[in-house]
Amino acid sequence: MEATADLLKQGQKATIAGLKDGNFSQKLAEMGCVPGTEIVRLYQSSGGNTIAYRIDTYLLGLRREEANQIEVTLLELDPA
Amino acid sequence: MSFPSSFALVGNPNCGKSTLFNRLTGLTQKTSNLPGTTVEAMQGEIRINQGIVTLMDLPGIYSLYTKSEDEGLVVKHLIRTDENKPEAIIFVMDASNLRRNLLLFSQVAELQIPCACVLTMTDTAVRRGIDIDLLALQAALGVPCIAFNPRKEKNTSSVLALFKITAKPNIIGSPSQLPQRLKEYQQGAKIQGLSEETLRRYISIEEVIKKCTTKRPVGLRSLTLKIDRWTTHKWAGYFIFAGIMMVLFQGVFSLAKLPMDAIEIAFQSIRNTIETLLPKGLVSNFIVQGLIGGMEGVVVFVPQIFILFFLIGILEDSGYMVRASFITDRIMRKLGLNGRSIIPLVGGFACAIPSIMATRSIKSKRERLATMIVIPLMSCSARLPVYVLLVSVAIPFTQFWGPLHAQTFVITSAYMAGIVVAIILAFIFRLFQRKQSPSEFILELPTYQIPRIQTVLHQAWLKCLSFLSEAGKVIIVISMILWFLSNFGPSEAMKTAETEAHILSQLDPSHSEDIKTTLRLEASYAGHLGKCIEPAIEPLGYDWKTGIALITSFAAREVFVGTMATLFQSSEDNTQGIIEKMQAVKNPKTGKPLYGLPYALSLIVFYAFALQCMSTMAVMKRETGSWTWPIALFLIYGVIAYIGAYVVYHIAI
Numbered sequence: 001m002e003a004t005a006d007l008l009k010q011g012q013k014a015t016i017a018g019l020k021d022g023n024f025s026q027k028l029a030e031m032g033c034v035p036g037t038e039i040v041r042l043y044q045s046s047g048g049n050t051i052a053y054r055i056d057t058y059l060l061g062l063r064r065e066e067a068n069q070i071e072v073t074l075l076e077l078d079p080a
Numbered sequence: 081m082s083f084p085s086s087f088a089l090v091g092n093p094n095c096g097k098s099t100l101f102n103r104l105t106g107l108t109q110k111t112s113n114l115p116g117t118t119v120e121a122m123q124g125e126i127r128i129n130q131g132i133v134t135l136m137d138l139p140g141i142y143s144l145y146t147k148s149e150d151e152g153l154v155v156k157h158l159i160r161t162d163e164n165k166p167e168a169i170i171f172v173m174d175a176s177n178l179r180r181n182l183l184l185f186s187q188v189a190e191l192q193i194p195c196a197c198v199l200t201m202t203d204t205a206v207r208r209g210i211d212i213d214l215l216a217l218q219a220a221l222g223v224p225c226i227a228f229n230p231r232k233e234k235n236t237s238s239v240l241a242l243f244k245i246t247a248k249p250n251i252i253g254s255p256s257q258l259p260q261r262l263k264e265y266q267q268g269a270k271i272q273g274l275s276e277e278t279l280r281r282y283i284s285i286e287e288v289i290k291k292c293t294t295k296r297p298v299g300l301r302s303l304t305l306k307i308d309r310w311t312t313h314k315w316a317g318y319f320i321f322a323g324i325m326m327v328l329f330q331g332v333f334s335l336a337k338l339p340m341d342a343i344e345i346a347f348q349s350i351r352n353t354i355e356t357l358l359p360k361g362l363v364s365n366f367i368v369q370g371l372i373g374g375m376e377g378v379v380v381f382v383p384q385i386f387i388l389f390f391l392i393g394i395l396e397d398s399g400y401m402v403r404a405s406f407i408t409d410r411i412m413r414k415l416g417l418n419g420r421s422i423i424p425l426v427g428g429f430a431c432a433i434p435s436i437m438a439t440r441s442i443k444s445k446r447e448r449l450a451t452m453i454v455i456p457l458m459s460c461s462a463r464l465p466v467y468v469l470l471v472s473v474a475i476p477f478t479q480f481w482g483p484l485h486a487q488t489f490v491i492t493s494a495y496m497a498g499i500v501v502a503i504i505l506a507f508i509f510r511l512f513q514r515k516q517s518p519s520e521f522i523l524e525l526p527t528y529q530i531p532r533i534q535t536v537l538h539q540a541w542l543k544c545l546s547f548l549s550e551a552g553k554v555i556i557v558i559s560m561i562l563w564f565l566s567n568f569g570p571s572e573a574m575k576t577a578e579t580e581a582h583i584l585s586q587l588d589p590s591h592s593e594d595i596k597t598t599l600r601l602e603a604s605y606a607g608h609l610g611k612c613i614e615p616a617i618e619p620l621g622y623d624w625k626t627g628i629a630l631i632t633s634f635a636a637r638e639v640f641v642g643t644m645a646t647l648f649q650s651s652e653d654n655t656q657g658i659i660e661k662m663q664a665v666k667n668p669k670t671g672k673p674l675y676g677l678p679y680a681l682s683l684i685v686f687y688a689f690a691l692q693c694m695s696t697m698a699v700m701k702r703e704t705g706s707w708t709w710p711i712a713l714f715l716i717y718g719v720i721a722y723i724g725a726y727v728v729y730h731i732a733i
Binding site: 019021023024025026027028029030031032034035036037042043044045046047049050052056057058059060061062063066 | 142143145176177179180183208210274275278279282286304305308309312314315317318402405406407409410413419518520521522523524525526527
């Protein structure tokens with residue numbers, strides 16, 4: 001199933017499918033958001049303005065609209 | 081055998097680069113600017129065989145294509161061709177995060193500078209189930225690679241050996257004309273297909289990773305995530321942030337008290353010694369009051385500045401400050417700032433100057449400017465002694481509300497007033513900026529680590545040294561000018577003052593010294609200057625002596641205390657002495673104490689808002705590229721300070 005990273009639920013795991021063309025694509029790619037990488041939504045600040053993801057092995061903080069630029073393929077719903 | 085003599089340490093942020101640098105260079109390091117720029121980098125020396133090589137620790141970057149100013153300057157340093165160019169690179173790579181670190185490596189490789197690779201955090205990699213075959217990696221990259229954990233290993237001989245065997249790296253994948261494209265990029269050209277280039281690099285990097293790593297499945301339990309559950313919690317996160325800030329400032333106040341008292345006592349004994357050694361007269365007076373008094377005014381701040389930089393350094397090094405950015409981004413954005421602004425803003429409570437430089441990490445020009453604009457409203461450590469002096473003179477040390485002391489309450493309010501005005505100003509500034517400029521918040525949340533106390537101590541100390549030399553020069557010069565102005569005057573006026581003093585002291589012999597000093601001062605150039613601006617500041621409740629102190633502290637706020645000390649000079653010239661003397665002065669019109677509560681509150685408000693710091697203005701000019709903003713802010717903050725002080729004075733009176 002296709003979605004964007006901001007739509008993931010807390011703890012949900014997915015694989016990055018691609019990046020939308022936009023202001024952030026270059027920076028996101030440099031930070032390791034490349035197709036095939038595993039992405040997990042971890043936690044968010046109050047109001048959900050910024051969201052923390054685990055990309056591969058490290059944590060990345062993104063704004064919601066930046067996370068919206070990351071296209072993902074859903075894998076499974078983490079039971080935790 | 082010859083090998084390169086100047087090296088640069090290059091790598092991602094948080095890859096252990098600076099820890100490695102400290103291991104290698106020890107105490108030889110000093111901060112210096114990258115040649116021809118204002119970006120600070122640490123530089124140190126290493127002895128290898130018989131020769132000495134220099135090693136520069138460049139700030140961490142993720143990519144050579146960068147929009148932020150400080151990172152851009154790092155890239156410029158790498159691609160420069162003049163004699164300051166680094167002859168070779170020691171590339172530091174976080175083994176637990178190989179893919180992203182290899183992206184930067186693949187770009188740097190195209191510069192074809194001789195290189196060697198140090199893999200850090202291999203223990204973390206192993207814990208994450210990643211095993212790295214160093215020989216395969218070496219073959220793929222074409223440069224010597226070793227594993228070294230600078231946090232744990234002390235013997236650096238394996239790293240030092242690398243300095244002698246650097247080699248030109250292999251191009252990973254197919255070359256992309258990076259040097260040419262980088263030049264165009266730096267000139268502001270929009271490069272087509274940049275993210276495609278990055279993705280292509282990742283495809284080649286994936287092949288390298290496949291060849292030299294094996295992955296074992298491991299369960300991920302992370303302490304960092306457990307801590308983050310609290311520090312980024314939707315409301316507990318803010319409480320923790322506020323709590324940490326309170327502890328921070330409490331720590332600065334209470335920890336700095338003892339060393340500050342010690343410094344005052346030490347200077348007092350130096351003064352006494354000189355006074356007994358030198359014959360009484362103009363020379364001795366100049367050395368004791370002008371020169372040593374000026375030096376004391378500088379040195380006495382070192383404990384506060386040191387402790388504040390140290391504590392902020394601890395917070396940054398532990399990884400906490402990034403979480404503070406993460407939770408405050410929402411509020412900051414509403415004000416036209418960025419979550420990243422929180423670090424320079426907190427730093428503003430220590431000193432505006434390094435904080436204004438720290439705004440370089442904010443990518444959006446508008447957000448960066450807005451952050452710079454409000455930083456001077458954070459009550460910096462230089463304002464603290466002014467607050468403390470005024471509070472000690474005019475506010476009784478009594479319980480005010482519960483355990484809260486009246487004095488603490490007033491000082492805390494001054495800090496809060498600055499923050500409130502900063503919020504309002506940021507908001508107004510945002511309204512003026514109609515156009516949406518791109519803003520981003522893509523921030524790595526590093527794993528928490530135990531702060532490296534020694535490194536942070538060392539860096540805080542280096543910052544103190546630079547304060548001592550930069551601000552120190554200004555303050556000492558001002559103190560000497562002030563001494564001259566307050567000891568000399570138009571000869572007519574001075575003569576009249578002498579005669580008057582002579583007559584008066586015969587009437588009241590017990591206070592003859594004091595009377596003479598006061599009259600002489602009033603007749604001096606400084607006295608004339610103060611009298612000259614008295615009409616302008618009288619509505620705020622200030623007298624001409626305060627006027628002199630206001631003028632001199634336009635150079636730097638802390639000069640206020642030193643000036644008052646000089647103006648109320650007495651044989652026992654210490655803070656306690658000034659406080660008592662100031663308390664004794666009565667307003668000739670009302671008979672009430674002249675330096676009473678309304679005076680103190682009004683002056684505290686004035687100092688909270690006014691941009692009285694030449695160094696801040698100078699650094700702002702350097703960072704914005706013109707005098708427009710510093711001058712505009714000087715005027716705006718001046719008006720706010722004047723109105724604020726006027727209102728407070730008239731409410732309090």
